[in-house]
Structure formats: structure tokens, C-alpha cells
Amino acid sequence: xxxxxxxxxxxxxxxxxxxxxxxxxxxxxxxxxxxxxxxxxxxxxxxxxxxxxxxxxxxxxxxxxxxxxxxxxxxxxxxxxxxxxxxxxxxxxxxxxxxxxxxxxxxxxxxxxxxxxxxxxxxxxxxxxxxxxxxxxxxxxxxxxxxxxxxxxxxxxxxxxxxxxxxxxxxxxxxxxxxxxxxxxxxxxxxxxxxxxxxxxxxxxxxxxxxxxxxxxxxxxxxxxxxxxxxxxxxxxxxxxxxxxxxxxxxxxxxxxxxxxxxxxxxxxxxxxxxxxxxxxxxxxxxxxxxxxxxxxxxxxxxxxxxxxxxxxxxxxxxxxxxxxxxxxxxxxxxxxxxxxxxxxxxxxxxxxxxxxxxxxxxxxxxxxxxxxxxxxxxxxxxxxxxxxxxx
Amino acid sequence: xxxxxxxxxxxxxxxxxxxxxxxxxxxxxxxxxxxxxxxxxxxxxxxxxxxxxxxxxxxxxxxxxxxxxxxxxxxxxxxxxxxxxxxxxxxxxxxxxxxxxxxxxxxxxxxxxxxxxxxxxxxxxxxxxxxxxxxxxxxxxxxxxxxxxxxxxxxxxxxxxxxxxxxxxxxxxxxxxxxxxxxxxxxxxxxxxxxxxxxxxxxxxxxxxxxxxxxxxxxxxxxxxxxxxxxxxxxxxxxxxxxxxx
Numbered sequence: 071x072x073x074x075x076x077x078x079x080x081x082x083x084x085x086x087x088x089x090x091x092x093x094x095x096x097x098x099x100x101x102x103x104x105x106x107x108x109x110x111x112x113x114x115x116x117x118x119x120x121x122x123x124x125x126x127x128x129x130x131x132x133x134x135x136x137x138x139x140x141x142x143x144x145x146x147x148x149x150x151x152x153x154x155x156x157x158x159x160x161x162x163x164x165x166x167x168x169x170x171x172x173x174x175x176x177x178x179x180x181x182x183x184x185x186x187x188x189x190x191x192x193x194x195x196x197x198x199x200x201x202x203x204x205x206x207x208x209x210x211x212x213x214x215x216x217x218x219x220x221x222x223x224x225x226x227x228x229x230x231x232x233x234x235x236x237x238x239x240x241x242x243x244x245x246x247x248x249x250x251x252x253x254x255x256x257x258x259x260x261x262x263x264x265x266x267x268x269x270x271x272x273x274x275x276x277x278x279x280x281x282x283x284x285x286x287x288x289x290x291x292x293x294x295x296x297x298x299x300x301x302x303x304x305x306x307x308x309x310x311x312x313x314x315x316x317x318x319x320x321x322x323x324x325x326x327x328x329x330x331x332x333x334x335x336x337x338x339x340x341x342x343x344x345x346x347x348x349x350x351x352x353x354x355x356x357x358x359x360x361x362x363x364x365x366x367x368x369x370x371x372x373x374x375x376x377x378x379x380x381x382x383x384x385x386x387x388x389x390x391x392x393x394x395x396x397x398x399x400x401x402x403x404x405x406x407x408x409x410x411x412x413x414x415x416x417x418x419x420x421x422x423x424x425x426x427x428x429x430x431x432x433x434x435x436x437x438x439x440x441x442x443x444x445x446x447x448x449x450x451x452x453x454x455x456x457x458x459x460x461x462x
Numbered sequence: 463x464x465x466x467x468x469x470x471x472x473x474x475x476x477x478x479x480x481x482x483x484x485x486x487x488x489x490x491x492x493x494x495x496x497x498x499x500x501x502x503x504x505x506x507x508x509x510x511x512x513x514x515x516x517x518x519x520x521x522x523x524x525x526x527x528x529x530x531x532x533x534x535x536x537x538x539x540x541x542x543x544x545x546x547x548x549x550x551x552x553x554x555x556x557x558x559x560x561x562x563x564x565x566x567x568x569x570x571x572x573x574x575x576x577x578x579x580x581x582x583x584x585x586x587x588x589x590x591x592x593x594x595x596x597x598x599x600x601x602x603x604x605x606x607x608x609x610x611x612x613x614x615x616x617x618x619x620x621x622x623x624x625x626x627x628x629x630x631x632x633x634x635x636x637x638x639x640x641x642x643x644x645x646x647x648x649x650x651x652x653x654x655x656x657x658x659x660x661x662x663x664x665x666x667x668x669x670x671x672x673x674x675x676x677x678x679x680x681x682x683x684x685x686x687x688x689x690x691x692x693x694x695x696x697x698x699x700x701x702x703x704x705x706x707x708x
Contacts, residue, residue: 094582094584151583251583288601289601290603290604307603307604308597330597336590374590374591376587421587
């Protein structure tokens, strides 16, 4: 028994290590004006020239860790799960340590100390409330002059995107529903948020007040909702995709209606010309009629699909966890839509959301590298690691 | 790892999540229920251990006689005691087996608690790959980590650590036979303190859910020990080598 206890204690000690180790996260890529922005697995935000592949700048986001029983406080890299949002010269990103940062491309390319207020930079800390985590996992949402943040403490915050001032804080969801790991969606003046325990709430985007309508499902919601017209599409832990009309207490449909799918609908679906394209952790891509929930077709990738599909020029790009990228031609008239037009292997797991522009998809693999995939030709054009050693 | 997950880790995880759903979403109650189940499964081994403890207690007068007789000849004393144990069919190391059997369950439970409570996004995503397709299991996600004011996913609960250490000390004291010589006495005393201290510290470092398992498991151990051995064992027994008040 003594040996067992010593063994367990050793495990604790071994697991306690700070410093510059890989911290994880699955921040996706964003592209703007020929520059790719991505959070890395070692806690940095990196800007890369999409043509030359040069790293234009990077910023290491650091936080303080208490270190637990056997470790003292240490500075550690912050894990980044959110995909950066680009808005003119500012890049917004949230971290697992509860920070929201607005980084200026001008200030960062000069490597000035952060934050440079004259360039519009700011940093906001999500408040800690007792033992509740203030981690930010869900993508930030932007609408008008506001940035919306869903936190693991169960609260939604609206920040002034120019100065980082708090517009409002909504505590409506935290008491009963715990952490918010799904991103809110905004339509007009209304913000819709889904909870891990199966609720959808409508809040005023202006004031954060709870609006009259809410929806309760039998199981928790795994994905961030997507709104199309007056219908929200959201994946659930009960292995179904739900279509919920705003203002209604019952779902319009759920897919599959009878036997559930093979796993959770983790990623947000996308909607194109009346068809919902939903990927599932069971490795399948489902094409479902948005109006009726009838299945049009499905494709089995054979490996879990964690990141949302991307649509560009009627080409649907899907990347699975095994590192295979599939391209589907949605305008195909004479070929089967359900058969991939191209299949490309990038050889590393993909969990991050990715972006596409001008026929190229920019995918960050879990090996901390960015891969550029030519969608039409179906080949990897380039790929480079984001490790510190390769950067200037 | 795949075999470990298939045979031990995933069944423990899924049973834990299913129990949580059945017990009204109370993950703490699920841990307690699983503890009882583990105790029932390991009951034959535990019973053997308790019977050994009881037999050792009954042998105390004979052991003390041997101590008086061969106190100055340690080698002879050990030989005679082993002979006595053999005659009575008692294995002094028999208590190790239930512990060894529980060890994989502790590891599986630790993994299950960390996975099921999905403290990190990775663990929530990883959970999807480990859950069975049972509706009862998938509908239970996410689990409620609050139980009697405890956050079962959090570390560093001092009250729970004291409970774990305290109950473990009581259980150890009930089973630990008095030493046969002063040297052994000091080792026994250190062991009696070290183990509860060690588990108390471990409870601080691991998620509170595991501490809850240890505490409940130890309390069940004390209760069964009390009834099977017919009392508090060596808890009230004073060491012959401890100084007495004059």
C-alpha cells in the first residue's frame, strides 16, 4: 500500500511541470488581406504572409499558473481555442486563461510592448468567480461595435471592440447551466446562445437582458448554433442535429429522427441553398434538407470530423481527424455529390476550424503546422511548422 | 492502452456516467454507488482479509507469550511467529491483495472522473470517443460536478483531505497489530501516520471525486471491518512499548 501511495504521489509530481511546454488548444485560421492569422499550440498568435510564407510577427500570450500542490506560481503559455477575428488593423483572440486581447498588426509588426493603446490595443480579463473557471473556449462573436464573449464561468459578456470596455455582463445562464463552451450567434438585435445542458436562450445584444423565448432539449448541445432565416441549427450530445425555429418551443425537426447517428454533432453545420451540411464525430458528412430534415446523402470519411466544413465557390471542404481533406462539388450536375471530387492527405490530425480564399484552404494541423491546400487541384501547395525555430 | 480502455477504463467510465443519469444527474452519488459496487465485487477478497485480521486479533495472547519467551532472540521469535501464523492459516500479508485489486480501479476511476467531468475541451471531445451508444449515457452529458458543496473536478479541498486521512488512520489503526519489539514499534508508528498523510496529500492533488471515492471506500471498509471482526480491533489497544502515565 505504501508503494502504491508513493507511485500515485510520483504521478502527481511528474504531472507538475511548468515552463515552455506545449499547452494545447485548437485555434483555427483566419485570413485577411493576404495574411494568415492563427493561434499556435504553444500559446502564440502568429501572422504569416500567405504568398511568401514569411512570419510577419508573433505574440506570445502568457498567463500565471498557481501550479497546484507541489508547484509554485509560474508563467505559462496560454492555450488558445478561439479562432482569431480580424477587423481592419486589429486581431481579436480569447484564451483559456480568460483573456481577450485586441492586437494591432502595426504594433505587433514593430514588436512593441503590449498593449499599445495608441494603436488601439487592449486586454480584458474575464472575472474569476470563486472556483469557477474563466476560460474562454468558444469563438468570439462580433457584431457592430461589440465583441461577445461566452465564458466557462457561464456568463456572456459584451465588450466595446474599440476600447475593450465592458458593455454588459449576462449572468442569466451561469447559475443553472454551467460553463459556456459554444459561441453565441447574433441576428439583428438578438444574441442566441446554446448551453452544454441543452438550452437555447435569446438575449438582447444591446443590453444582455433575457428575451422572452428559450428552448429546452432533452440533451445538451455540443455545437455552436448557426442561424439561417428564422431557424437555428445545432448539434446535440444525443447524437442528433436539431432545427429549431426561433420563438417555438418544439424543434422543427431532428436528424436522424429514428436511430441516432454514430456520435455527437460537435462542429457547427453550414447551410447552402436549402441544404444543411453537418459533420459528425462518427466520421460522416450528412447533407440534410433544411426545411424537412430529410437526408439527401451522406459520406463516410471513416474518422471523426471535429472542425466545421468550409464552403467556397460551391466546393465544400471537409477535414477529418485523421488528416484527410475532402472536396465535394455541390454544383455537380452529372456526378454524385456524395462522392468527393478530391481527397488530400495532410498527414496530421485536424481539429481546428479553417478558412479558404482564392481556391486555397489554410488548415492548421494538430502538429502545429499550417497546410495550404489547393481545393480545385486537390493537392497540398505548401505546409510549414509554426514552431519558434522556424520563425524569424 | 486500447486493451486497458476496452476492458477497464471505458466500462468504469460508462457505468459511472449511466449511474449519474439514473441517480438524477448527481455525479457524487454515482461515485458513491460505484464505490459500493467495487466493494461488493472485491468482497470475497476483503472478507478473507478481515478474517485474517480477526484471527490475528485472537492470536494476540499467544503472540505476547512468544514475545515474552523469545524477546531476546529475534530470529527465533520470528520463526515461532511464522509457525503460529501457519498453524492458524493466517497470512499477515493478506491485506495487500484487496489493495492491489483496487489499484487499477483507482486509475480507471481517476481517468473516468477526469473524462466524465470534461474539465477541459479536449476531455469533452475525448469523451465522445469513449462513451457507448447508450442513450442513457449520452443524455447524461454534461455531468453536474457539484455535490454537497464540493466541486468534484476541483483539486485542493482541505476538508475532504482531512476526512480521507482521518478515516484511513482509523482503518489502519483497527488492523495494525501491536509491534513485537520497540524497533518494529517505531516503524509501525511511522507507517500508521505516513499512509493517512500520504492519501490526505494525494486527495489535495487529485480531483475531489477521487477523494470522495477514497473516503467512502474507507468508511465502508471501517464499517464492514467493525461487523466482521466484531469490534474496533486494535483501535483502542495501547502499544506495550508506549510509555504509560504514572
